[in-house]
Amino acid sequence: MYKNASELIDLCKENNKKIHDIALEKEKGLTGLKEEEVRKIYRDRIKIMRDSSLETLNKAVPSVSGLTSGTAKRLMEYIKRGKTILCQDTLYSVARAFSCFEVNASMGKIVAAPTAGSCGILPACLFTVEEKENISEEILENAFITATAIGDIIEQNATLSGAEGGCQAECGSAAAMASGALVYMLGGKINQIFHAASMTITNVMGQVCDPIAGLVEIPCAKRNAIGVVNALLCADLALAGIECIVPFDEVVEAMYNIGKSLPAELRETGLGGLAGTPTGAKIRKKIFGE
Numbered sequence: 001m002y003k004n005a006s007e008l009i010d011l012c013k014e015n016n017k018k019i020h021d022i023a024l025e026k027e028k029g030l031t032g033l034k035e036e037e038v039r040k041i042y043r044d045r046i047k048i049m050r051d052s053s054l055e056t057l058n059k060a061v062p063s064v065s066g067l068t069s070g071t072a073k074r075l076m077e078y079i080k081r082g083k084t085i086l087c088q089d090t091l092y093s094v095a096r097a098f099s100c101f102e103v104n105a106s107m108g109k110i111v112a113a114p115t116a117g118s119c120g121i122l123p124a125c126l127f128t129v130e131e132k133e134n135i136s137e138e139i140l141e142n143a144f145i146t147a148t149a150i151g152d153i154i155e156q157n158a159t160l161s162g163a164e165g166g167c168q169a170e171c172g173s174a175a176a177m178a179s180g181a182l183v184y185m186l187g188g189k190i191n192q193i194f195h196a197a198s199m200t201i202t203n204v205m206g207q208v209c210d211p212i213a214g215l216v217e218i219p220c221a222k223r224n225a226i227g228v229v230n231a232l233l234c235a236d237l238a239l240a241g242i243e244c245i246v247p248f249d250e251v252v253e254a255m256y257n258i259g260k261s262l263p264a265e266l267r268e269t270g271l272g273g274l275a276g277t278p279t280g281a282k283i284r285k286k287i288f289g290e
């Protein structure tokens with residue numbers, strides 16, 4: 001139906017439709033489901049995402065490895081003290097991303113959108129803006145479908161996997177999905193949606209995947225945090241009329257080329273980057289022994 005952003009934009013313009021309309025058509029064609037059935041699946045996923053984005057805001061839940069615990073709660077307590085550098089909405093959004101992440105690390109239920117390691121970014125961004133701007137349920141649903149279309153294009157032309165393309169492909173893609181969806185939610189045009197997504201990936205290009213001890217915890221939670229801030233920023237930039245000079249499809253191709261040129265140590269093997277530091281090696285030894 002469409003292989004890249006350029007084809008999707010053309011389809012939208014030729015048929016006077018939005019990205020979510022075309023993405024829904026594609027989903028119906030692939031699954032044989034009716035539109036209401038596809039939307040029901042989205043609604044079920046949105047509920048899981050909402051629940052996980054709230055679950056650990058007020059209670060510390062340790063990860064299975066014991067490496068991390070209570071980040072969302074600590075950030076919420078800091079926000080409540082009222083003196084923060086970033087605005088409180090942005091930090092609240094980050095706290096919700098931490099919550100999703102902590103639910104994942106404690107083997108709770110999350111939606112891997114697009115992956116478990118990047119699961120906090122999309123819900124955190126969309127729910128925070130939904131609540132702040134009083135967005136309707138239908139627009140929220142359409143925003144998640146728009147995000148899916150952006151992720152689908154990245155997957156078709158590059159990768160969403162840290163093991164294949166580094167963290168730029170995983171958290172970078174999640175943030176691009178979120179920023180594009182935010183622009184849709186706030187009434188932006190199709191071109192602005194892809195400018196936001198392009199700028200978001202551009203900002204993290206080359207980001208490596210280096211989880212300590214090979215566990216999706218450190219630095220992954222903080223990569224979700226910066227993914228949230230990146231997505232919020234780029235959505236605002238695009239809505240302000242600021243453009244990414246390089247089109248989305250070329251940005252995705254460049255990201256993929258960078259990913260393929262990364263050494264194996266920096267692609268989720270838990271050997272290079274932060275995982276390869278003396279501290280990273282010490283933690284690995286403590287958990288897994290020699």
Ligand code: SF4
Nearest residue numbers: 117162167170209220
């Ligand atoms: S560092 Fe690797 S494992 Fe961690 S979130 Fe990024 S891509 Fe996923």
